[in-house]
Amino acid sequence: MKMDNRHVISVLVENQAGVLSRVSGLFSRRGYNIDSLSVGETADPKFSRITLVARGDEHILEQIEKQLNKLIDVIKVETLDPDSSVFRELALIKINAQTGARASITEIVDIFRAKIVDVSSSSLTVEITGDESKINAFIDLMRPYGIKELVRSGLTALARGPHALNENEEEV
């Protein structure tokens, strides 16, 4: 995926009240641009993992990493290389779906390996997972039908291979 000055940063933090506020506050205060942020508990409930998508040149990225590392609740920061990482996002899309349009929508849903999770007399709700470009492409195809509501989870990511972002890994 082409990232043009966008960086996916994975941050391992203490699972504590206020930690999200510290991280997001740091971004707004220092004027770093942030595209998305997703957060959840890790396998060990003492820790959470935040995945951030931020914009900026290499100097800004260097500062973002260093400033994040200064936060006491931050355990580890890693910028993920797009070529050796899996990036995923989930979107839920509620589409206008009058009787005549349903078949063609279902066809596209199948091509994208998305899922219809709710049906009503005038709408369909689709769940789709993938990298950003796949989701963007799907959304574009749904626009002509009329999108009633759209929600995206923000990017989440892991490095490929056995390497893990671990709290007890030795600092280099």
Added chain:
Amino acid sequence: MKLTGAEIIVKCLIEQGVDTIFGYPGGAVLNIYDALSKYQKEIRHILTSHEQGAAHAADGYARATGKVGVCLATSGPGATNLVTGIATAYMDSVPMVAITGNVNLSLLGKDSFQEVDIAGITMPITKHNFIIRDVNELAPVFRRAFKIAQEGRPGPVLIDIPKDITAQIAEYVYHEPEQIIKSKNRVNNRDIQDALALLETCQRPLICAGGGANSYGAAEELLTFAETLQAPVTCTLMGLGAFPATHPLYTGMIGMHGTKTSNFAATQCDLLIAIGARFSNRVVSNAKRFAPEAQILHIDIDPAEINKNIRCQKAIIGDVTEVLQALNSKLAKSKRDEWLKQINDWKERFPLKYNQENGLKPHYVIEKIYELTGGDAIIATEVGQHQIWTAQFYKFTKPRTLISSGGLGTMGFGLGASIGAKLGNPDKLVINIAGDGSFRMNCIELATAVEYNLPIIIVILNNHALGMVRQWQDLFYDKRFAQSDLNRGTDFVKLAEAYGAIGFNLTRTEEVEDVLKKAIAANKTVVINCEIDRDEKVFPIVPPGEAIEDLITEEV
């Protein structure tokens, strides 16, 4: 042993070696004050006039002693009154622990009386902060807070404690305070080798020492380093005292109000060695034209300072003292005639000077203070023209002798800070050099100085104006003096007397020495009101946005 939360707090402070704290009581900290009164033999509590004064006093105490400063305030307005003091400490990397009370746990988040989210408010101005939600967390959090405040780059930590926690009972066991490891980064041998290669090949080095070099250990190593390298040394405002101003290699302060020699040297040097300095905009001015011919070697404990404001060719991360030790052990003595000749030539041609005519000169008063104290005093300042004149005309020769708000530029800082500095150094003469504007902001702390019999001398350089604002309006706003006139007729001598301090008026040059001697001999809180000209200016000055070599030295 089983103790109340409040007692655990006090026990933890004693455990950490705290003997003095600054604060102001209120509803949410009643239990803590009750416990403090039980342990008053171990911990002295200084009651200030305002929580802001307590925060500045804790800050001044920490700056002057190197120990952690502690302040205590109640919830709501008590807590918010600490904010300026905490931000001041944060910007200048001062180790501090601020303790605030809050409403009961069950009332948190309900807009209760005197409730404020002080942890949220202070998030951007503390290294870290805590809200205690369980009495069993108290002791571990206090221990951690003291550690965080001191290790790496120091800074303030806030602990917010709901009132009911201070009444609950928990087990307390004494813990020996953890050894503070200043830098987690071991000095990297390869970095040292690379730096040595730069140091050995440079022709025109300049050392720029900042606040990170302003401790006794670092200053000692810095002296050896500069003499071995035969490099001229400049200091930032925060670095003053890290290198003796009386030393032949010293070039004076750098930056917006730096000497011509320092600013020229920075512009022409081929290697700039920044030690515990962060290239603030008050030093660098126009970043594109800063040190254009130099490679930059940046030594700092905080990795985030590397390449933040100025990009460097080589960085060494670590405790400044350790890094300099490592460099000193391998550095060969240099000879550097040509560059030092150039430096000395500038120093001779462009000394700091002032027009000695037309009445009492602030520079003269400061020179006399230096002369009479031999540079042995601790000098606090407020913020403004008087602060820069002090930085320029008092020769700081020892670390931790200038207590000044460099980063935040907090007017009203000096009096509280000098109270803290004096309590931490009872044997030293402490002088607060102030302007009339700054002094007025927090002069209520005179009551504190008098109450605790603190012989602090407050020298007000009174120009009946906000001098620095007026100067900018004069130079850059076509003499439109909007709201900078402070000619309010306040009689500072009477004010001093009303608080129980001694007051002197000083209007003539001939009286300066005599009045200063009287003030020192009085051994009491003294206010000296020095009447100076309102159009007195700070020179040199680098106009905003210009390169630091383009300084204005006199009015055109």
